[in-house]
Amino acid sequence: xxxxxxxxxxxxxxxxxxxxxxxxxxxxxxxxxxxxxxxxxxxxxxxxxxxxxxxxxxxxxxxxxxxxxxxxxxxxxxxxxxxxxxxxxxxxxxxxxxxxxxxxxxxxxxxxxxxxxxxxxxxxxxxxxxxxxxxxxxxxxxxxxxxxxxxxxxxxxxxxxxxxxxxxxxxxxxxx
Numbered sequence: 016x017x018x019x020x021x022x023x024x025x026x027x028x029x030x031x032x033x034x035x036x037x038x039x040x041x042x043x044x045x046x047x048x049x050x051x052x053x054x055x056x057x058x059x060x061x062x063x064x065x066x067x068x069x070x071x072x073x074x075x076x077x078x079x080x081x082x083x084x085x086x087x088x089x090x091x092x093x094x095x096x097x098x099x100x101x102x103x104x105x106x107x108x109x110x111x112x113x114x115x116x117x118x119x120x121x122x123x124x125x126x127x128x129x130x131x132x133x134x135x136x137x138x139x140x141x142x143x144x145x146x147x148x149x150x151x152x153x154x155x156x157x158x159x160x161x162x163x164x165x166x167x168x169x170x171x172x173x174x175x176x177x178x179x180x181x182x183x184x185x186x187x188x189x190x191x
Contacts, residue, residue, distance in 0.1 A: 016150050017126050018184040022187075023157040024123040028116040029186050030164055035061075035109040037171055037178050046105055050170050054098070054163075057170045058108075062101055064163045065112055066094040068119070071156045074137045076123075078149060087118050097140060123153070 038057055039157045046057045049189060054060040071089050090102050091111070103107035131150035138144055168178040 016131055017123075020126060020131065020150065020153050020157070021123045021131070022183075023119045023153075024116075026183050026186050027157060027160055027191075030161075030181060031112050032118055033181070034167055034171075034178060035105070035112060035165055037176050039105055039109065040176055041171075041174055042103070043103075045174050047103070048174075050165055052170055055169055057174070058103065058105065059098075059100065059107060060167050060170065061105075061112070061126055062164055063097060063136075064160055065108065065115065066097055066099050066101060067159055068115060068156065069094055070097070071152065072115075072118070072122070074135060075149065075152070076134050077135055077137070078130065078145075079110065080130040080133065081122070081149070082129055085118065086123045087121075091115065118165055 038061070041057070048057075049055045050057070052060055054063045069088070069091055072085055073093075076085050076088060093116075094101060102111065126149075131148065131153070133149050134146050135149055135152060136144065136146045164181070168181060171178045
């Protein structure tokens, strides 16, 4: 499971880099255009992925073993809700995304079989109490990113940009 989570962190970083490069081919107006998506635009969807990651990573710091490897999270914005648009400039958002992906990669590289079984108690955005083990929540974090990046690829196609291959298998082949 640890190796799987580390692979997903690498995939996350790889895909975000590709997606942001493709997005940066568009004008600011095209990136912000409401295209009828759940988070309206490419910019809205990319901000949502970023914001959701910030919420989850902050929750993970509740575990002593995670607090140290995620200490860098304090340097990032603290959003109020999942629809916050923290950055309207794609270059600034891409820069922050890159830094966050580096933190996620470093964090997952510090994981071991014991700490992914630890239980995290947290409240969702509605204030409801939940608890899950770290490994399951990390699976959710990576699945959530993949889901919304899929939406972004559709929005890019609508804007006339081919996001090219997004398959995890391609990263696996590149890594050997």
